[in-house]
Amino acid sequence: MITALKIFFSLLFVxxxxxxxxxxxxxxxxxxxxxxxxxxWMRATLWDFYANVTVIFLWVCYKExxxxxxxxxxxxxxxxxxxxxxxxxxxxxxxxxxxxxxxELFGKxxx
Numbered sequence: 001m002i003t004a005l006k007i008f009f010s011l012l013f014v015x016x017x018x019x020x021x022x023x024x025x026x027x028x029x030x031x032x033x034x035x036x037x038x039x040x041w042m043r044a045t046l047w048d049f050y051a052n053v054t055v056i057f058l059w060v061c062y063k064e065x066x067x068x069x070x071x072x073x074x075x076x077x078x079x080x081x082x083x084x085x086x087x088x089x090x091x092x093x094x095x096x097x098x099x100x101x102x103x104e105l106f107g108k109x110x111x
Contacts, residue, residue, distance in 0.1 A: 013086035
């Protein structure tokens with residue numbers, strides 16, 4: 001199960017990096033921001049995004065001991081979205097010892 005999760009989150013990480021980079025090269029978000037802000041679904045999507053960042057950041061706060069690391073992850077989550085989320089999950093998966101599973105993935109604190 002852990003190996004499957006590593007593969008899944010690795011593929012998702014690569015896909016999101018590809019999607020963000022190619023979209024950024026094709027369209028400048030800052031030039032289109034005014035138009036996007038007028039779209040109700042865009043505003044709803046942003047609220048949804050930040051709600052998800054909050055949920056994931058609460059897990060980060062549980063897992064990590066260092067305030068500096070927590071702040072770094074908050075910045076990464078806000079700036080990079082699902083790229084940072086996938087990276088955090090992958091780091092947690094690769095920190096697992098042989099024989100550890102989902103219980104340790106979600107429940108074991110780092111450090």
